[in-house]
Amino acid sequence: MNQATFIRQLPKVELHLHIEGTLEPEMMFQLAQRNQIDLPFASPQEVKAAYEFTNLQSFLDIYYQGANVLIEEQDFYDLTWAYLLKCQQDNVIHTEIFFDPQTHTARGIHFDTVIAGIDRAMKDGLEQLGITSRIIMCFLRHLDEESAFEVLEMALPHKDKIIGVGLDSSELGHPPEKFERVFSKARDEGFITVAHAGEEGPVSNIYNSLELLNVSRIDHGVRCADDEQLVALLAESKMPLTVCPLSNTKLKVFDEMRDHNIVELLRRGLCVTINSDDPAYFGGYMTDNFRAVAESHALSREELALFTCNAIDASFISEAEKCVLREKLDDFVATA
Ligand code: HPA
Ligand code: ZN
Numbered sequence: 001m002n003q004a005t006f007i008r009q010l011p012k013v014e015l016h017l018h019i020e021g022t023l024e025p026e027m028m029f030q031l032a033q034r035n036q037i038d039l040p041f042a043s044p045q046e047v048k049a050a051y052e053f054t055n056l057q058s059f060l061d062i063y064y065q066g067a068n069v070l071i072e073e074q075d076f077y078d079l080t081w082a083y084l085l086k087c088q089q090d091n092v093i094h095t096e097i098f099f100d101p102q103t104h105t106a107r108g109i110h111f112d113t114v115i116a117g118i119d120r121a122m123k124d125g126l127e128q129l130g131i132t133s134r135i136i137m138c139f140l141r142h143l144d145e146e147s148a149f150e151v152l153e154m155a156l157p158h159k160d161k162i163i164g165v166g167l168d169s170s171e172l173g174h175p176p177e178k179f180e181r182v183f184s185k186a187r188d189e190g191f192i193t194v195a196h197a198g199e200e201g202p203v204s205n206i207y208n209s210l211e212l213l214n215v216s217r218i219d220h221g222v223r224c225a226d227d228e229q230l231v232a233l234l235a236e237s238k239m240p241l242t243v244c245p246l247s248n249t250k251l252k253v254f255d256e257m258r259d260h261n262i263v264e265l266l267r268r269g270l271c272v273t274i275n276s277d278d279p280a281y282f283g284g285y286m287t288d289n290f291r292a293v294a295e296s297h298a299l300s301r302e303e304l305a306l307f308t309c310n311a312i313d314a315s316f317i318s319e320a321e322k323c324v325l326r327e328k329l330d331d332f333v334a335t336a
Helices: 003-009 025-034 044-049 056-069 073-089 101-105 111-129 145-158 176-188 203-212 222-226 228-237 245-250 262-267 286-296 301-314 319-335
Strands: 012-018 092-099 132-140 162-168 192-197 217-220 241-243 272-274
Touching: 003 286, 003 301, 012 217, 012 241, 012 272, 012 286, 012 301, 025 044, 025 056, 025 073, 056 101, 073 092, 073 111, 092 111, 092 162, 092 319, 101 111, 101 132, 101 145, 111 132, 111 145, 132 145, 145 162, 145 176, 162 176, 176 192, 176 203, 192 203, 203 217, 203 222, 203 228, 217 222, 222 228, 222 241, 222 262, 241 262, 245 286, 262 272, 262 301, 272 286, 272 301, 286 301, 301 319
Parallel strands: 012 092, 092 132, 132 162, 162 192, 192 217, 217 241, 241 272
Antiparallel strands: none
16 A cells, blocks of 8 residues: 555544634534624635634634634534544544633533533544544633633533643743642642643743643643753653644744654654644644655654554553554554
8 A cells, every 4th residue: 555545544543632623614604603603704715714824822813713603512512523523534543632611611601511512422433433532621821820720620520521631722921830730739639631832832831841730741842852851851751742743834833844853753762643733723634644744754654653652652541442552553554
């Protein structure tokens, strides 16, 4: 089989995916109509034309606006189900999904409505598509600590559905230390922790996420390359980085895919993974991200499979579940 087919059929595991970032313009229009919400765009084509980003903030402004069409539990179900169908197409066998409760609670949508819709779709995803999944709740770092504590309180009755907490939104000006106490409480409550760090922000955000937030993965983390000691530390500790290639070029973290450091980091022994972040906004789901990297960097099949192998190691599932995923990967590689 050629490399394009190998990449499409390769079993994949996604660890960095914002469910609000899977809202395709067509669904945005459908939901706007269903919920009688005015959109500042005349058509899905006009929405797509507005997706020209200069940095993270220019994306976030439009991304939070898009989420306004999500109102009812069924909306969150439909959104999540559409994403899981994309997973099926791309041979994603396991996914760990972020959601941003504050984006919704700030508009008067109940936390329980959001989680119920996402969770119901994930249960159907397991039953009907055989895709396993987990949910991670993110705090919006541009909001204050008090708001994060409030949303953590809302999450407590849903501990059975939420495996961990994360930190996203505007990295510059909102360092991890702002959330040290909330993360400490979240860990006491049994949540695993992750944080976006070193996407646009400095290496100090990666160090502080590790030291103060006790994270089990760094989301993005590509700026680690600015600090040799940090690269060595990440390699030695096998700290996973959930890298998002198309996101990074769309948000100008790297000018071109050939400038991206993901392959260099992989070859230096870091536990790097490929992920789609906000695929409806950045022009591609998992297969597209793998292909974009492979088209600009000469990658062997072993290296392509290593991205999945790393993601299995870095996932938040039991050893028994990891074994099942490793078997699927090994079976594919043996016959491809
Ligand atoms: N960075 C920060 N916040 C986000 C992102 C991201 O890549 N995607 C959605 N929210
Ligand atoms: Zn992200």
